[in-house]
Amino acid sequence: MHELSICRAITKLVECHADGSTVRIVRLRVGELRQIVPDTLAYCWGLVTEGSDLESAALEIERVPAAIRCAGCRHVHTLTEPILVCPECQGRDVEIVSGEEFLITSLDLMEV
Amino acid sequence: MGRFHRHDESEHGHGHGPDAPVGDHSGYATGTDRIEILERIFDENDHTADANRRDFDQADVLAVNLMSSPGAGKTALLRETLLRLRDRLRVGIIEGDIETSIDADRLTGLGAEIALLNTANGFGGECHLDAPMVRSALSRLPLSNLDLVIVENVGNLVCPAEFHVGEHNRAMVYAITEGEEKPLKYPVMFRSVDLVLVNKVDLLPHLEFSIEDFYRNLRNVNPRVEVIETSARNGAGLDLWCSWLTARHAELAAARARPASAARISPSVSPHG
Numbered sequence: 001m002h003e004l005s006i007c008r009a010i011t012k013l014v015e016c017h018a019d020g021s022t023v024r025i026v027r028l029r030v031g032e033l034r035q036i037v038p039d040t041l042a043y044c045w046g047l048v049t050e051g052s053d054l055e056s057a058a059l060e061i062e063r064v065p066a067a068i069r070c071a072g073c074r075h076v077h078t079l080t081e082p083i084l085v086c087p088e089c090q091g092r093d094v095e096i097v098s099g100e101e102f103l104i105t106s107l108d109l110m111e112v
Numbered sequence: 113m114g115r116f117h118r119h120d121e122s123e124h125g126h127g128h129g130p131d132a133p134v135g136d137h138s139g140y141a142t143g144t145d146r147i148e149i150l151e152r153i154f155d156e157n158d159h160t161a162d163a164n165r166r167d168f169d170q171a172d173v174l175a176v177n178l179m180s181s182p183g184a185g186k187t188a189l190l191r192e193t194l195l196r197l198r199d200r201l202r203v204g205i206i207e208g209d210i211e212t213s214i215d216a217d218r219l220t221g222l223g224a225e226i227a228l229l230n231t232a233n234g235f236g237g238e239c240h241l242d243a244p245m246v247r248s249a250l251s252r253l254p255l256s257n258l259d260l261v262i263v264e265n266v267g268n269l270v271c272p273a274e275f276h277v278g279e280h281n282r283a284m285v286y287a288i289t290e291g292e293e294k295p296l297k298y299p300v301m302f303r304s305v306d307l308v309l310v311n312k313v314d315l316l317p318h319l320e321f322s323i324e325d326f327y328r329n330l331r332n333v334n335p336r337v338e339v340i341e342t343s344a345r346n347g348a349g350l351d352l353w354c355s356w357l358t359a360r361h362a363e364l365a366a367a368r369a370r371p372a373s374a375a376r377i378s379p380s381v382s383p384h385g
């Protein structure tokens with residue numbers, strides 16, 4: 001359950017950016033190659049923020065599909081399973097072009 | 113930079129998935145302000161990992177993060193490793209254990225410096241070591257008198273892969289009792305490592321285990337990974353593993369001896385770029 005410590009890290013970043021304002025929504029972008037389970041993350045977010053200034057802040061999670069680009073034939077392929085092989089030429093020299101993201105993208109703050 | 117090239121939005125500012133909302137077209141409740149951030153959630157951990165890495169580098173210490181599922185044989189292999197390395201390298205062990213000192217006790221008396229890290233804190237304990245935890249253990253190791261620090265991470269195939277602790281290399285122990293499909297189920301772990309120790313090979317004759325299937329799955333998620341077959345029971349492969357460690361340490365020392373390129377050698381295995 002690393003989601004718990006991840007939520008603690010998120011609260012720190014959010015508090016720093018919110019700078020005292022009330023936070024309505026925290027938006028995350030999570031690549032599908034990350035072993036982060038959105039439901040678990042949301043559950044842990046509830047635990048970690050309970051009774052704090054962030055209690056009323058909801059998490060919105062945007063998932064990013066995993067994609068690879070083949071160095072041999074330049075083919076770009078969206079993964080449906082974690083097999084890092086080019087489906088066009090069977091090349092194994094592939095570069096991950098998306099799917100490893102794990103970011104806070106934006107916050108909605110109450111206007112004062 | 114990890115084994116695979118990464119494109120991180122915090123640097124490139126693109127990378128929305130096809131379905132990602134672009135702009136705010138939600139008829140959004142008034143009275144709120146949206147602020148854009150684009151900050152990597154692992155930044156704080158990674159900054160501490162960098163600090164750990166600098167401490168290792170300054171002391172000419174090779175740091176290896178050793179991971180596995182519970183019971184794959186990390187501690188058993190480390191015992192054998194310490195017996196074989198004691199005349200060659202001065203070793204420190206950071207022992208991650210949720211509650212007990214059992215594994216740390218198993219490694220004492222073999223000439224290594226041991227720092228125990230219990231991860232229990234409230235909710236049943238962390239399932240991984242992170243960079244700040246390793247940092248706290250570093251203060252209890254005499255780094256300047258060591259050549260090699262091995263971090264025995266908490267037994268878990270998911271969480272440790274996400275946390276860079278400042279290591280130069282990542283290795284994992286995979287036991288053949290775990291089944292051939294593990295790389296496909298835990299690709300993040302299997303592709304974050306430089307080396308897989310395929311352990312418990314003494315049990316091969318007794319198992320219906322296809323090592324070829326395992327290797328095929330492994331190559332599918334990590335084509336460049338190195339592999340050593342080992343047994344902590346009968347000693348198979350342990351000399352190769354010790355040579356691997358000694359060679360990594362020698363590479364590190366050689367790179368430091370070259371003026372400008374000091375310190376940054378062999379693939380840094382940060383999972384977060």
Ligand SMILES: Nc1nc2c(ncn2[C@@H]2O[C@H](COP(=O)(O)OP(=O)(O)OP(=O)(O)O)[C@@H](O)[C@H]2O)c(=O)[nH]1
Pocket residue numbers: 180181182183184185186187188189215266267268311312313314315342343344345346
């Ligand atoms: N047959 C056989 N048994 C092994 C081998 N390596 C370890 N074991 C056994 O596997 C069990 C678990 O080994 P440990 O070394 O405690 O495994 P670990 O990865 O340190 O476990 P955790 O720290 O709890 O995650 C012990 O009973 C070991 O004796 C091996 O190569 N062959």
Ligand SMILES: [Mg+2]
Pocket residue numbers: 186187188215264
């Ligand atoms: Mg152990």
Ligand SMILES: [Zn+2]
Pocket residue numbers: 070071072073074075086087088089090091
């Ligand atoms: Zn191709």
